[in-house]
Amino acid sequence: MSEVKILERASEFAQKYNLDLKALPLRDLGEKVAILGELFRKGYFPSILGWSEKDLPALQDPRVTYPWAKSILVFAQPYSLPPSEKFPLPSGVIAPFCALDWYGLLKDKLRKIKAELLVAFPQLKVKVFVEGKLLEKTWAELAGIGWRGKNSLLYSEKWGSRFLLGELLISAEVGEFKKEKESMCGDCRICLDACPIGAITKPYQVRPSLCLDYFTLHYEGVLPLKIRELMGERLFGCSTCQDVCPYNREWKEVKPQPESGPGLFIPIQEALLMNEEKFHKKFSGHTFKGKTLLLLKRNAIVVAGNLRDRSLFELVEPYAYDSPSLLRQHALWSLWRMDSRRASSIFQRVKSWEKIPRILREIEFLERDA
Ligand code: B12
Ligand code: SF4
Numbered sequence: 460m461s462e463v464k465i466l467e468r469a470s471e472f473a474q475k476y477n478l479d480l481k482a483l484p485l486r487d488l489g490e491k492v493a494i495l496g497e498l499f500r501k502g503y504f505p506s507i508l509g510w511s512e513k514d515l516p517a518l519q520d521p522r523v524t525y526p527w528a529k530s531i532l533v534f535a536q537p538y539s540l541p542p543s544e545k546f547p548l549p550s551g552v553i554a555p556f557c558a559l560d561w562y563g564l565l566k567d568k569l570r571k572i573k574a575e576l577l578v579a580f581p582q583l584k585v586k587v588f589v590e591g592k593l594l595e596k597t598w599a600e601l602a603g604i605g606w607r608g609k610n611s612l613l614y615s616e617k618w619g620s621r622f623l624l625g626e627l628l629i630s631a632e633v634g635e636f637k638k639e640k641e642s643m644c645g646d647c648r649i650c651l652d653a654c655p656i657g658a659i660t661k662p663y664q665v666r667p668s669l670c671l672d673y674f675t676l677h678y679e680g681v682l683p684l685k686i687r688e689l690m691g692e693r694l695f696g697c698s699t700c701q702d703v704c705p706y707n708r709e710w711k712e713v714k715p716q717p718e719s720g721p722g723l724f725i726p727i728q729e730a731l732l733m734n735e736e737k738f739h740k741k742f743s744g745h746t747f748k749g750k751t752l753l754l755l756k757r758n759a760i761v762v763a764g765n766l767r768d769r770s771l772f773e774l775v776e777p778y779a780y781d782s783p784s785l786l787r788q789h790a791l792w793s794l795w796r797m798d799s800r801r802a803s804s805i806f807q808r809v810k811s812w813e814k815i816p817r818i819l820r821e822i823e824f825l826e827r828d829a
């Protein structure tokens with residue numbers, strides 16, 4: 460089994476599937492990963508994914524879990540949609556990375572490349588990763604895919620930051636360790652200043668538990684009041700720190716496009732009236748795996764409040780009476796934002812039967828704040 464041939468074939472397959480590919484041998488991983496312990500203690504580790512300190516050794520070296528692994532093939536899948544034409548108001552916005560099922564497309568491609576590599580090299584061991592327990596940006600950076608922006612994302616010359624990463628762990632040693640590319644940010648700090656919530660706490664460091672992407676897509680509880688306001692029109696995901704970046708200014712067409720996905724916006728009315736069947740049809744594929752209609756409705760109710768569009772009042776009102784407590788709480792806030800006078804008579808009614816202390820506390824708070 461010739462290492463050179465493996466890389467040659469992998470590169471051919473990458474080209475065939477419109478992916479960028481760089482390879483990284485798993486020796487000499489560099490001192491870059493030594494910083495992980497410190498990041499964990501400072502709260503920069505994504506506990507939101509269930510990663511904890513006990514995962515550090517395996518994250519620092521994938522061979523801890525996969526002793527047969529000798530290299531990582533890192534693939535970059537660009538994602539893009541034509542800049543959105545003016546969408547009908549009132550609508551909620553969906554970040555470009557999840558507007559179509561780019562993750563699903565990438566996973567399909569990597570599975571095909573794995574199958575083709577195994578036909579050519581039957582002794583090879585291969586494992587596919589897409590959003591797996593792997594330090595994807597770090598390995599991609601060391602493999603030479605691109606450089607870090609101050610918004611913590613990886614940038615390539617061709618695609619700016621608008622690409623996703625996926626990997627094949629393989630049992631042959633290919634590629635070479637690259638010195639990380641110098642950041643091209645210079646003195647720029649546009650993304651830090653544009654982040655609505657200050658989640659980019661320092662250049663190159665994002666605090667996961669502050670990011671609006673986390674709150675709209677991963678956090679399933681009651682949203683803090685400040686977060687609700689800062690969400691603005693964001694229904695799922697946030698891409699502000701990418702939209703403002705000079706390196707993302709040029710729009711580049713990416714083909715083929717995934718077949719499924721909700722698109723860049725959803726009318727709020729549609730989101731509020733959506734049923735399970737329509738939800739699963741619209742949000743199918745890998746990107747929205749595990750996401751629920753409840754999450755969509757919570758976010759749509761919040762966006763309705765932020766739009767302060769009174770035409771949505773009647774649509775949100777039923778959620779204040781007859782829905783899961785999560786939605787009842789957000790609905791009362793949303794109605795209050797749309798029309799505090801009408802909302803206050805609803806508060807009186809709700810107070811006569813509502814039993815959940817946190818909802819009653821929030822009503823009290825809103826009334827006091829009037
Ligand atoms: C958790 C996670 C999130 C969290 C936290 C993000 C964050 N930046 O911390 C949340 C949910 C908020 C999130 C949001 C997004 N994410 Co995300 N996310 C991940 C995930 C699953 C893990 C990343 C992680 O925390 N790793 C652990 C930390 C410790 O590693 P790290 O941040 O890379 O830190 C290293 C270096 O930065 C360096 N370092 C960090 N701080 C410091 C400080 C100093 C002083 C030094 C020297 C070094 C240093 O050391 C670390 C170790 O090498 C990865 C997929 C994966 N499995 O890797 C995707 C991933 C990073 N996300 C991705 C994307 C696309 C997004 C979003 C754009 C989604 C969207 N809405 O469109 C947003 C962008 C937000 C942003 N500005 O980062 C892509 C990034 C692609 C790219 N071009 O870079 C990834 C790789 C997923 C993928 N498969 O493509 N994400
Ligand atoms: S995705 Fe949004 S909230 Fe998160 S760091 Fe970027 S601008 Fe801030």
Ligand code: SF4
Binds near residue numbers: 644647648705
């Ligand atoms: S906006 Fe400026 S600082 Fe932020 S990633 Fe882009 S170039 Fe770097």
